[in-house]
Amino acid sequence: TxxxxxxxxxxxxxxxxxALNPAASHLLSKKTSERILALCDHVGYRPSLLARGTAxxxxxxVAMILHDMEKDLNAHDWNRITCATSxxxxxxxxxxxxxxxxxxxxxxxxxxxxxxxSGIADAYITSPSMxxxxxxxMLNSLKSPLFVICEHxxxxxxxxxxxxxxxxxxxxxxxRIPKEMHGKICFLSTINDNTQRLLTNIxxxxxxxxxxxxxxISTLSLARTSKVPAMEYAEAYHQTKKMIKSFNQFDxxxxxxxxxxxxxxxxxxxCGRCPxxxxxxxxxxxxxxxxxxxxxxVLSTISANTHEIARNMCSVIMKKLDGEHTDIVTxxxxxxxxxxx
Amino acid sequence: TxxxxxxxxxxxxxxxxxALNPAASHLLSKKTSERILALCDHVGYRPSLLARGTAxxxxxxVAMILHDMEKDLNAHDWNRITCATSxxxxxxxxxxxxxxxxxxxxxxxxxxxxxxxSGIADAYITSPSMxxxxxxxMLNSLKSPLFVICEHxxxxxxxxxxxxxxxxxxxxxxxRIPKEMHGKICFLSTINDNTQRLLTNIxxxxxxxxxxxxxxISTLSLARTSKVPAMEYAEAYHQTKKMIKSFNQFDxxxxxxxxxxxxxxxxxxxCGRCPxxxxxxxxxxxxxxxxxxxxxxVLSTISANTHEIARNMCSVIMKKLDGEHTDIVTxxxxxxxxxxx
Numbered sequence: 053t054x055x056x057x058x059x060x061x062x063x064x065x066x067x068x069x070x071a072l073n074p075a076a077s078h079l080l081s082k083k084t085s086e087r088i089l090a091l092c093d094h095v096g097y098r099p100s101l102l103a104r105g106t107a108x109x110x111x112x113x114v115a116m117i118l119h120d121m122e123k124d125l126n127a128h129d130w131n132r133i134t135c136a137t138s139x140x141x142x143x144x145x146x147x148x149x150x151x152x153x154x155x156x157x158x159x160x161x162x163x164x165x166x167x168x169x170s171g172i173a174d175a176y177i178t179s180p181s182m183x184x185x186x187x188x189x190m191l192n193s194l195k196s197p198l199f200v201i202c203e204h205x206x207x208x209x210x211x212x213x214x215x216x217x218x219x220x221x222x223x224x225x226x227x228r229i230p231k232e233m234h235g236k237i238c239f240l241s242t243i244n245d246n247t248q249r250l251l252t253n254i255x256x257x258x259x260x261x262x263x264x265x266x267x268x269i270s271t272l273s274l275a276r277t278s279k280v281p282a283m284e285y286a287e288a289y290h291q292t293k294k295m296i297k298s299f300n301q302f303d304x305x306x307x308x309x310x311x312x313x314x315x316x317x318x319x320x321x322x323c324g325r326c327p328x329x330x331x332x333x334x335x336x337x338x339x340x341x342x343x344x345x346x347x348x349x350v351l352s353t354i355s356a357n358t359h360e361i362a363r364n365m366c367s368v369i370m371k372k373l374d375g376e377h378t379d380i381v382t383x384x385x386x387x388x389x390x391x392x393x
Numbered sequence: 394t395x396x397x398x399x400x401x402x403x404x405x406x407x408x409x410x411x412a413l414n415p416a417a418s419h420l421l422s423k424k425t426s427e428r429i430l431a432l433c434d435h436v437g438y439r440p441s442l443l444a445r446g447t448a449x450x451x452x453x454x455v456a457m458i459l460h461d462m463e464k465d466l467n468a469h470d471w472n473r474i475t476c477a478t479s480x481x482x483x484x485x486x487x488x489x490x491x492x493x494x495x496x497x498x499x500x501x502x503x504x505x506x507x508x509x510x511s512g513i514a515d516a517y518i519t520s521p522s523m524x525x526x527x528x529x530x531m532l533n534s535l536k537s538p539l540f541v542i543c544e545h546x547x548x549x550x551x552x553x554x555x556x557x558x559x560x561x562x563x564x565x566x567x568x569r570i571p572k573e574m575h576g577k578i579c580f581l582s583t584i585n586d587n588t589q590r591l592l593t594n595i596x597x598x599x600x601x602x603x604x605x606x607x608x609x610i611s612t613l614s615l616a617r618t619s620k621v622p623a624m625e626y627a628e629a630y631h632q633t634k635k636m637i638k639s640f641n642q643f644d645x646x647x648x649x650x651x652x653x654x655x656x657x658x659x660x661x662x663x664c665g666r667c668p669x670x671x672x673x674x675x676x677x678x679x680x681x682x683x684x685x686x687x688x689x690x691v692l693s694t695i696s697a698n699t700h701e702i703a704r705n706m707c708s709v710i711m712k713k714l715d716g717e718h719t720d721i722v723t724x725x726x727x728x729x730x731x732x733x734x
Contacts, residue, residue, distance in 0.1 A: 101511040121475075122473065147513060167442075172488060286627070342463070
């Protein structure tokens with residue numbers, strides 16, 4: 053027990069308790085907490101989370117509520133945010149629970165309501181698919197605070213969370229594009245994709261710099277054959293080759309994703325153009341630094357700074373759970389210049 | 394409280410408790426449990442999970458321990474298993490916690506040990522990256538049962554879980570290949586990929602049918618440029634076109650993944666061959682039924698039956714937690730014939 057460990061270590065029980073609590077161990081010297089931890093490891097002792105929960109009223113869990121779980125966890129940005137959030141939460145002694153909802157009224161949807169009403173976690177994070185599917189109403193049953201990661205231009209449905217803002221990165225891109233290139237820029241996305249918002253933000257950044265965005269940038273749409281990132285490369289590559297005449301009218305291809313940009317890059321290269329020299333390509337998502345994608349990233353891109361998003365998200369959650377006042381935190385995206393622009 | 398709800402519903406408190414417990418609600422008539430649930434919803438009542446945990450000693454959590462969290466959740470098979478497991482657990486009133494470990498001795502690794510020793514969950518599932526990285530030793534600190542999903546041919550490190558077996562599917566494939574094609578079959582994978590085991594299993598299936606596997610199937614390796622599924626299509630497509638002479642020696646291309654197979658299919662088609670007619674292509678993973686990939690799957694493939702794996706995994710876990718005897722359950726893969734073979 054705690055008091056036995058305390059006696060063995062020659063400290064008070066509350067010192068042992070602090071050493072074992074990641075959120076409180078900074079109150080002790082590193083040497084003391086390491087000594088106590090080594091002793092606990094030696095005898096295989098940890099206070100049960102259930103007992104601790106009963107004493108403090110905390111579950112030490114943060115739940116992420118997902119609607120399209122397969123898609124969300126497979127999307128590179130959200131995958132990275134989930135993984136980094138899990139790591140930051142663990143540093144604070146918390147862990148991440150996944151809750152998978154479904155259409156309203158289904159058994160899976162009811163099970164999640166059930167969990168929420170039973171206080172399964174101390175705080176909740178919604179995923180992009182929850183926001184897209186307007187399933188936020190189920191979150192009304194929450195007894196605990198709800199946190200959201202929203203993109204600039206999307207209404208922020210609650211009072212806490214992280215706002216992603218591309219505005220400064222987009223301005224940086226515009227200020228690097230020579231004026232002679234205006235009118236020869238295309239924004240590449242798919243038909244029926246929810247890209248209008250992104251294009252609006254790109255144009256707004258141009259207007260802020262006094263650029264006539266409507267004349268500077270055109271749109272080029274690809275037929276959508278698949279909805280997973282894994283097949284976007286193939287879509288962009290093959291369709292760029294087919295539509296090469298349209299592409300040859302442009303000197304700058306601003307792509308909605310890095311997968312698109314990589315497909316465009318390979319197709320244009322095969323058609324005799326030289327990305328970074330006679331044609332410029334910009335992606336979105338910083339895919340090439342995703343573990344295992346590329347040892348030597350070449351694509352110029354915009355990074356949403358997923359690590360910073362997760363760090364700020366966890367910090368806001370921990371503050372809120374400590375009873376401190378919190379606000380929406382803005383995390384700015386970064387323009388990353390590599391070979392293609 | 395529970396007894397107030399019971400009085401309002403005119404039933405005993407234990408009936409209310411059963412109606413609210415997904416694992417016990419089958420003991421009541423559907424009508425009764427629906428009536429009680431509607432009443433609880435109306436007054437916004439659910440017993441707190443913390444209180445229930447204190448009473449029963451259960452956390453009602455199953456933790457999945459991941460080493461390369463980003464890669465595991467991004468790999469289609471594991472993504473599907475994770476999502477389906479989460480859904481099946483929810484049906485039993487359990488939820489899935491993600492624990493993210495790191496290299497031995499790091500702070501993240503210690504945090505996970507900490508969680509395990511505190512009894513964060515009632516049962517644990519390891520992920521492929523945990524097994525690959527030989528990080529299983531940290532699981533020694535577990536007080537609760539550990540479950541593993543292993544592939545046939547990989548040593549099964551614990552006594553419970555699900556064994557994936559491709560043997561029957563591979564035999565089905567071999568029995569469909571005409572004898573004249575033996576010697577014109579290639580197994581396509583990447584250099585340095587851990588594919589030896591899969592090839593061994595493919596050959597073993599041939600031998601079981603009396604086929605001289607060493608003469609029937611050759612290997613063809615692609616240079617590996619990336620380790621994520623998202624770029625495998627591009628690798629296979631471009632390298633097939635470059636190595637078209639090698640490919641033209643074969644009538645049957647047996648690919649290590651569906652992404653590879655799709656890339657090969659598109660490249661061979663462009664080079665004038667007709668998949669399904671004068672060349673046969675087989676993938677692995679049933680990627681095209683992943684949400685959003687393809688409305689009309691064409692690729693012949695082998696499905697690992699991830700939904701069945703998850704269903705059996707949850708059923709074994711629940712049995713074990715009920716104190717029943719459990720064994721390793723084998724889930725067989727299926728051969729799915731579509732247009733390309």
